[in-house]
Amino acid sequence: MQHRGEIVEQVIRQSGFPITIIAQKLGKSRRWMYLMFDNPQVDIETILAIGKIIHHDFSAEIKELNALTPNSFEDPENPYNNESKEYWKNKYLKLLEDYNELLKQVNEMKK
Incomplete structure (x- = not known):
């Protein structure tokens, strides 16, 4: 079974968004992104932030997100x-x- 970091990596790669651009928008480095991919417990806030950047709702892949309201995925x-x-x-x-x-x-x- 895939962990959170692997799920996020897979979705990012399928999205076609460059990892460098996502890292910049998060205020992180590319190295941080690759370390995050190896992290089985990526925090929910980071996943939501990445989801907003790549326009993806991770709630289908990560069950903990189902408890959040749909408005959590809207970009203010x-x-x-x-x-x-x-x-x-x-x-x-x-x-x-x-x-x-x-x-x-x-x-x-x-x-």
């Missing part, structure tokens, strides 16, 4: 997360209204 810096859907909807509607107003002005000018 992502402008398209649930909290800002209303913002983008309102922005779209405003642009649509502005566009329609411009169309009216153009049609009036043609007359």
Whole structure:
């Protein structure tokens, strides 16, 4: 049976994300990443952070993650997360209204 470090390594390699980039985003070194792959007890926070970077939910492979809420996997810096859907909807509607107003002005000018 695979341990946490091996699972994380396998998923990272399948994702195609360069280990160097993941290490940089975590503020770690490549060496730290390879040592983490050998660690059977990689901490949950690290796994979640890697999951956010590579856009992967590890809860299917690591059962301890099933107890966490689904929102744990959302990236708060992502402008398209649930909290800002209303913002983008309102922005779209405003642009649509502005566009329609411009169309009216153009049609009036043609007359």
